[in-house]
Amino acid sequence: MAEPGTSFGQRLQSALVDALLAGIIAFALFSLLLGLKTVDSVTGLTLEPRPQLLAVAVGIVMVGRLLLNLFVWQAEYPITLPFARLFTRETFERRDILVLGITAFVSAIVFIVGSILGNAACQLVAGFVLAFMGVGFIRRTIVFFFPNLPYARIFTVGGIAFAVLFPICSYFLEKAFHLGLPLRYLFDLSILVLTYIMLGWGLNVVVGLAGLLDLGYVAFYAVGAYTFALLATHFGLGFWICLPIAGAAAALWGIILGFPVLRLRGDYLAIVTLAFGEIVRIVLLNWTDVTNGPNGVSGIPKPTFFGLPFAPSGGETFSAFFGLKYDPLQGIIFLYYVILVLAFTTNLVTLKLRRLPIGRAWEALREDQIACRSLGINTTITKLTAFAIGAMFGGLAGSFFATRQGFISPESFTFIESAIILAIVVLGGMGSQLGVAIAAIVMVGGFEALRHTEGLQSIFGEGFDPALYRMLLFGIAMVGIMVWRPRGIIGSRTPSIVLDEARPISVDLVKEGRA
């Protein structure tokens, strides 16, 4: 917002100066790294100048900064305000409606013209704007007519119902009407998202509830995956027998790691868990006799439906038993339900534990360790259980990962996985189960979707490979969401213990762990 009493001329002047400074800094940042490219040649590395690219990058920074300053940051009336108001309950001013109307009108025209000319870029951008505004408009309308509905609950129940019904419904719809839905891809993506939701909920026990910062969560994921993979390939054990074993093994590792590091506080704990994650990965990579090193373990069996395998032929299979025609999608749908059940189990166990003494002890520990100790809570046992239970869920998710992939290698268990899971927990709003689910859908789903976007190619030209920019955009999104909403996507939560009525409180009232 602008200082009151500044004229447009003054603001323009300061915005121009600011853009100039930003341009100088951008030039310093990019001059060598973007302006010159190192190229392999016969005589070693040589340099290839790219002045246009440098100019474009600096130009984008300058113009972007100028526009943001003029119309958003320093503006008397930020242009983003009406769009933000679409998603709140504030009343609209007349100019809000004007801005929204013009935007909708222009995007509709761009969309129509783009469709006629067959320009995918126009369609994509205008379509996105229209969809965004449409969602906001529908939301406002519903809220206007039914202001007092329990929206959080409706959202949760609706989400669960959707998660349960989605594969079956889409499968039968597809079979009945041949809509040409990319079912295989949709199911694979949903399974991936659910895996991350489960991991997020598992890590939430450690980070969100107990307030212990764990940067090596992926180690337990790896332990679970390798436990199942090795048991299955060496001893021929099935998924359902190995699942509890994998969970127990991961929990055991959680305890083994937990014991020495429980004396540590905050960031010391973080670095030791990070080191532990790396140690597990390095051991998996180099202990070739057992883990087959970088080549990984392959031929991991799929889970069976009460002993009935999903296979095209060969004795008692799922399709033969139920008299169905074999379809590879059946196995995938089954995997979907397996991870759905696992994820919901994680959620329910966490919610129940929060009401038990141990869960209350976790949260108390997060808030104040010394007070805990003076009240006679055994901090060591409390931390250990949090670690072990979080690790157990990681291990269960890991063995599911192994059975779904059929192949695992240490490459799947790098630090970046831990970082993504932690980001999901924190971006979702610490300790909020719904927030974790939303964050997982946004981060993993959006991230995966980028792999398949042809529309982006039409914006940035044929040479643009979305996969190359995926991680870059992922990182930018991580920083952006965090700066935009430091308290996570779900900024409020219901306290675990209440006097007579559960009222959501701001997350600001909840301390994060310093344990």
Next chain:
Amino acid sequence: MAYFLQQLINGIALGSIYGLIAIGYTMVYGIIGMINFAHGDIFMVGAFIALIAFLALMSLGLTMIPLALLIVLIIAMLLTAVWGWTVERIAYRPLRESFRLAPLITAIGMSIVLQNFIQVAQGARVKPLQPVVTGGYVLFDQNGFAVNLSNIQILIVVTTLVLMTVFWLIITRTALGRAQRACEQDRLMASLSGVNVDRTISLTFVLGAALAAVAGLLYLLYYGVIDFYIGFVAGIKAFTAAVFGGIGSLPGAMLGGLIIGLIETFWSAYFSIEYKDVAAFSMLAIVLIFFPTGLLGRPEVEKV
């Protein structure tokens, strides 16, 4: 004995590089209490800037290696410092008053951004550089095993010592150092007594990034090959070093760096090269069990 001595020399050279990076971690931790996860990648960016600046100077026809290296050093320090400043400005300053995990997440995000920016801008292939600083001395020869002290190792240790001294003087003798120590103790009180806290924190990042750039240049000269991923491993090692020595303590960072470098080198030399990182990390866990705040760290006082 000769083998041992050779490993000692190698370990000290490696440890000096870790120490230089570790200072960036320890300073930032000391002043705002956050793990600057992107610092390892700032080091990597520094190495890339140094590489490109060096190649540019070569193609401009500057053949006097010492002068070229000096210019590269200055360019790398300046430009990397701008990177450090920008990262702090974009990702950390807006979250200054937020809860503790928020800047950690943006730091991890920044680390991903920097790695992938370099990958997109400069390609994923490793970047080799012919040895620039060559030659050295044979200290002595024992049964055909010669103990070498190469010029680049001397350069690394001397540069590190000089920078450490300069740095120590900045922290203990200048107004900036005084402001930094004040912010470290109590940010609110410091701002009440007229210290510009935001500027001091920015300068801390700038100094840390400049030292990381020096480490990047030395790494480039020592190993002769860099890629966009070196920041991650070096960053974790350096952070381990900082924690090892007691995070927040400058001599601790240097000591921790040396110890980590030595552990790694000796483990590779006498046991197995694959498990050198395991050795360094296990050593960290063991030390932390007995000294929960590192070797030279101040014991944390628990307050209600």
